[in-house]
Amino acid sequence: MKSIEEKINDLKIRFRTASKEELGKIDIEMEHLAVENxxxxxxxxxxAARQTVINTEELRIKEKLDKILPIVSVSYLAKTYFGKTPQWFYQRLNGNIVNGKEARFTDQEIKVISKALNDIGDKLIKSSQLIA
Known part of the structure; x- marks a missing residue:
């Protein structure tokens, strides 16, 4: 039997793509859960609200990286700085469901991304100075 948390998460997922009719059904199910316990x-x-805040922060990370990802190789980032595949990186960037859970970057991984971009930026500046 599913816990209330699991039921709410299921409803939250359904809500994202729900029709008007489905939204009404979701509201009724939420009311039943509220009355039940x-x-x-x-x-x-x-x-659920805390998770929404986390998801929002992750979307902000994706938006912040949006301008540089066409320039910087995700394959290089993933392999060099994480020892992982580009798919691993994109799963976290996009919040894909992996093994039944939403993949996301940890706080430590976000710090690694920041340091990686600084490192790449330094390399670009040094290369630019060599050819100038």
């Missing part, structure tokens, strides 16, 4: 429902909704 108000305290657990409140905790689950707070966790």
């Amino acid at each position: 108000p305290e657990a429902f409140s905790k689950a909704m707070l966790e």
